[in-house]
Amino acid sequence: MSTATTTRTYTAAVIGVGKVGGGGPKGGGHAIGYQHATMHKAHPRVQLVGGADINAENLKAFQDKFGVPHGFSNHKTMLNELKPDLVSIGTYVGLHRRMIEDAARAGVKGILCEKPFMNSPADLKAVERIAEETGVKIVVCHQRRYRPAFERARQLYNDGTVGKPLLCTAGVGGWDLSEWGSHWLDMFRFFHLDQPVKWVFGQARVRETRGYGHAMEDHAVAYFEFENGSKGLLDGGQEIDGWTLTLLGTTGVIRVKNEAVVTVENGSGRTVEDFSAHPRHNALWHEMLEELLLWIEGGPATRCGHPTMFKSSELNLAAYLSAVKGDRIDLPLSAELQAFNEWPVEALARRKN
Numbered sequence: 001m002s003t004a005t006t007t008r009t010y011t012a013a014v015i016g017v018g019k020v021g022g023g024g025p026k027g028g029g030h031a032i033g034y035q036h037a038t039m040h041k042a043h044p045r046v047q048l049v050g051g052a053d054i055n056a057e058n059l060k061a062f063q064d065k066f067g068v069p070h071g072f073s074n075h076k077t078m079l080n081e082l083k084p085d086l087v088s089i090g091t092y093v094g095l096h097r098r099m100i101e102d103a104a105r106a107g108v109k110g111i112l113c114e115k116p117f118m119n120s121p122a123d124l125k126a127v128e129r130i131a132e133e134t135g136v137k138i139v140v141c142h143q144r145r146y147r148p149a150f151e152r153a154r155q156l157y158n159d160g161t162v163g164k165p166l167l168c169t170a171g172v173g174g175w176d177l178s179e180w181g182s183h184w185l186d187m188f189r190f191f192h193l194d195q196p197v198k199w200v201f202g203q204a205r206v207r208e209t210r211g212y213g214h215a216m217e218d219h220a221v222a223y224f225e226f227e228n229g230s231k232g233l234l235d236g237g238q239e240i241d242g243w244t245l246t247l248l249g250t251t252g253v254i255r256v257k258n259e260a261v262v263t264v265e266n267g268s269g270r271t272v273e274d275f276s277a278h279p280r281h282n283a284l285w286h287e288m289l290e291e292l293l294l295w296i297e298g299g300p301a302t303r304c305g306h307p308t309m310f311k312s313s314e315l316n317l318a319a320y321l322s323a324v325k326g327d328r329i330d331l332p333l334s335a336e337l338q339a340f341n342e343w344p345v346e347a348l349a350r351r352k353n
């Protein structure tokens with residue numbers, strides 16, 4: 001990873017600081033805002049100056065824990081009064097577009113926005129526009145792109161170690177394609193060097209479940225093809241080999257277990273590399289922030305930067321749109337689908353099963 005050569009400093013603020021006391025297995029309460037605060041406070045060039053949250057109890061607990069001097073019940077007031085350089089957005093997906101637009105219009109230079117990134121294709125288009133208009137740099141928190149084990153798997157998948165790439169697959173037990181699955185959809189794109197996805201098939205069983213402010217599926221699948229013919233298959237609901245990502249090639253297979261252990265089986269035998277004690281294994285949040293600062297200072301767009309993250313979000317939404325339409329969705333999205341203006345799982349939830 002590159003490191004800074006300047007001493008330029010930044011102020012930072014968090015919108016949606018995180019719920020006090022945790023939450024259920026689905027439906028929020030992970031207080032990811034605390035992770036953002038920890039990240040900002042640990043960075044030598046960043047000063048955490050404020051937090052905004054509509055819940056006064058959450059806001060007070062956050063300010064007390066991290067010694068944050070300024071708290072606001074309204075994020076726009078905070079943006080106008082503090083004029084922070086950086087903003088973290090730790091709210092649910094349905095609020096992201098508005099908060100990004102507000103931050104960008106207030107002159108914020110860099111935004112770290114939680115996943116799932118966008119609520120709808122229409123929101124995605126709007127955020128693309130605001131990024132173009134204002135030059136704001138947006139990072140989406142698919143921080144796993146910085147795990148050394150995933151970097152290693154990506155290298156091995158593309159250097160011929162297992163032949164030609166055929167299929168990346170994983171299953172997230174008890175979760176979905178977006179609140180958890182979006183990380184793996186993004187990781188499959190990372191393993192495929194972010195090449196374009198040509199088409200997506202998705203299907204979803206949606207009943208009564210709600211969480212993170214939106215309808216959630218009980219079980220869903222996404223199956224898609226990259227430009228080079230290799231496929232991705234994600235099961236949102238049922239595990240496949242525990243917490244393992246499997247990368248199949250024509251002459252072998254790579255497995256990444258628990259985000260740390262990389263196993264290769266090919267014609268030369270079996271090798272295992274364990275990255276859990278690697279010095280960068282837990283540096284992912286710091287590296288994501290550091291690269292954002294370098295991007296703001298004129299460096300290249302980061303691996304979690306909006307030019308590639310728009311594509312991960314589009315893939316995520318397209319899997320649901322496939323279920324809505326009952327058809328394969330070809331990417332990039334058609335003009336008709338780019339105008340689709342709600343979380344697609346809401347459309348599925350309205351159907352009587």
Ligand SMILES: NC(=O)c1ccc[n+]([C@@H]2O[C@H](COP(=O)([O-])OP(=O)(O)OC[C@H]3O[C@@H](n4cnc5c(N)ncnc54)[C@H](O)[C@@H]3O)[C@@H](O)[C@H]2O)c1
Nearest residue numbers: 016018019028029030031032053054055058090114115141
């Ligand atoms: N990157 C990761 O690995 C990771 C991990 C956990 C959660 N997340 C994501 O983070 C997001 C938040 O999840 P969580 O479980 O931390 O949520 P949470 O419920 O702990 O916190 C959300 C906070 O947003 C506040 N909020 C709601 N509406 C607001 C508004 N209009 N203005 C300001 N604040 C508002 C709530 O009061 C609450 O404090 C989700 O999208 C989730 O998928 C990402």
